[in-house]
Amino acid sequence: MKVKNFFVAGFIVVGMFMASTTVGFASDGDICKEQIKHYQLIKMNDGLLPGDEFNPYDYKGVEAAAKKALANEAKRTHGDKNHAAITKLVSHHLQNIVTAAGSAGEGAVESVGHSMRFLYLSCKACHKVYQTEKRLRP
Numbered sequence: 001m002k003v004k005n006f007f008v009a010g011f012i013v014v015g016m017f018m019a020s021t022t023v024g025f026a027s028d029g030d031i032c033k034e035q036i037k038h039y040q041l042i043k044m045n046d047g048l049l050p051g052d053e054f055n056p057y058d059y060k061g062v063e064a065a066a067k068k069a070l071a072n073e074a075k076r077t078h079g080d081k082n083h084a085a086i087t088k089l090v091s092h093h094l095q096n097i098v099t100a101a102g103s104a105g106e107g108a109v110e111s112v113g114h115s116m117r118f119l120y121l122s123c124k125a126c127h128k129v130y131q132t133e134k135r136l137r138p
């Protein structure tokens with residue numbers, strides 16, 4: 001009888017452990033699934049589309065997307081210092097995009113494009129370190 005109880009308790013512990021690993025907090029995967037949507041929204045507005053007056057640069061849309069990505073990036077939890085440092089890089093470049101697009105002034109399109117290239121590299125840095133074999137884009 002006692003041995004049986006021991007087994008039951010064991011199963012409950014194992015079950016709880018499995019549940020905690022599958023549910024957990026917002027994982028990199030969850031956060032990144034949202035990040036890629038914001039990333040593509042900004043990327044679509046690279047200022048290289050022809051048609052000027054019919055295709056004006058969407059400053060407001062770019063700013064909003066970068067703001068959402070910034071808030072989403074802040075949700076990431078880190079297991080080590082490098083992981084945290086890369087999030088800082090990503091956030092820095094997103095902040096520059098928010099500022100540039102928000103100003104909507106002369107040179108803003110180029111500034112966003114400039115920060116966008118650094119953003120790409122920063123997202124990529126994490127994938128290269130932690131997900132080498134996945135060939136993620138960025």
Ligand code: HEC
Binds near residue numbers: 138
């Ligand atoms: C601090 C680390 C880190 C940063 C920064 C990061 N990623 Fe990721 N990303 C990951 C990890 C880890 C995965 C793999 C998640 C998994 O498969 O469970 C991932 C997966 C992805 C995926 C695939 C998601 C899927 O399963 O459909 C995309 C797309 C992605 N990231 C885009 C981005 C973009 C865009 C950025 C920059 C704004 C970014 N990531 C920044 C760590 C990061």
